[in-house]
Amino acid sequence: MSIESVRPPTDIPFPEALAMLRAAAEESRLRILALLAEGELSVSDLTDILGQSQPRISRHLKLLVEAGLVERHREGAWAFFRLREGGFGLVEPLIAGLERGRPPLSEDRARLEAVRAQRAEAAQSFFARLAPKWDRLRSLHAPEATVEAAVVDLLGARPIQNLVDLGTGTGRMLTLLAPHAARATGLDSSHAMLSVARANLERAGLSRVDLRQGDIHAPPFGRGSFDLVVVHQVLHYLDDPARALREACRLVAPGGRLLVVDFAPHEIEALRETQAHRRLGFAAEQIANWLEEAGLGPVAHRDIAPADGTEHPLTVTLWLAEDRRVRSDAQPPERAVA
Incomplete structure (x- = not known):
């Protein structure tokens, strides 16, 4: 902004x-x-x-x-x-x-x-140590550009007022979506990753995106604070993804949307050791049930098949859900926790 x-x-x-x-x-x-x-x-x-x-x-x-x-x-x-x-x-x-x-x-x-350049250099040094693992994971599924194009297409041209990216990591979803939002916020538990995100956003000319450190299981925001909540490639790292998804749903404003991007079920056990994955993907029905239990109705579901020739193909799945409440019938958003 x-x-x-x-x-x-x-x-x-x-x-x-x-x-x-x-x-x-x-x-x-x-x-x-x-x-x-x-x-x-x-x-x-x-x-x-x-x-x-x-x-x-x-x-x-x-x-x-x-x-x-x-x-x-x-x-x-x-x-x-x-x-x-x-x-x-x-x-x-x-x-x-x-x-x-x-x-x-x-x-x-x-x-x-000069300060931003120093910050970007430090962030790049940190991320360089993680790059081999990230490159290995990216080689197992469709190109990032394909996934991001699907995200933009699924969300459509509907205006975004307040966006939050939970588990923002390097800030890639913010870089993609923040230009289309009146206000954008990223949350991550890692100060080091937020440093990477901050440097990436500044490089993209998005220095006024709000970045917060916090737990995805207890995000420091009031109920109904955002009309678009994004949970991108986060759930498979969590011990309790259902709880994280309930918290994400709590943040969705009346009439707002929740976008979840993660892997479909797979059997690549090595990812538990090499990438610290806790869950080996999620069935569409499982995510849909969690969303429904939290009060959100499904809007769209899309699978993106892996590129041909990958050694252990992973399917990336997108789920888009919507809060069916009418804005005028709901309570005003709670104030965010400082």
Whole structure:
């Protein structure tokens, strides 16, 4: 989502508006807001970019959070900051109109690019260690491009307001779908994988996608928060996939959809050892029953056969389900857990 897409909120209480403007009316904090307009950053990132001490940066961020301009979320031992949705609208014209071609903003932007390059290099180094295993798995099923084309085709042209990718991994589904969503969020339990996803999304020009660290069995989001929930190649790693799918269904808004992508049943036992798979695929009936028990009705089911000549072919299966409730008949979404 671009900064231009944010619209100022209406009816802001005068004390809150004054607090927002006072918080922004300081050089370092205004520079921080300009940087966060480019995407989420950590205290360490901002320390490197602005050349200020960590306590000083933390103090500025605390004031911006208290004023409702910035929000904070934890990722293991790390904390990331981003512009707060809604609260930013009041100072949007100011941030959008800043001249970025001259110091200090031009220098900040150059250092931001350097920080992102370092982050991308570290993420690539981590992923390079995993690549042989991933390449081996990809060789057993249809090309990723074929699967992704099927995902796009199955979802169709229906608008996406709020998207969440549970178990986002490298962020590939976000890279594919976030450009078509008003807002996109990725959840993963691994800080290292989120670092890979963050680097991949920034490389794709999608730096304002929200990434969260959390458990897919207990996602930190309110009921009915998303009109599209994606669970892509995750269930076969889980001890309790049924519970994870119930939690995914809980997040679907009235009239919203859930997309599940995983393997059909197979007998490649070696994947338990080489890829840490807990389940050897899922029957269509099994997934359909879990979805129905959670209150979602099936919409579509599609099998993608493996490419010819693979040693141990795997079939990739897509399931698309929909919440049949009418939006006006449902309770408003619960607030997400911070």
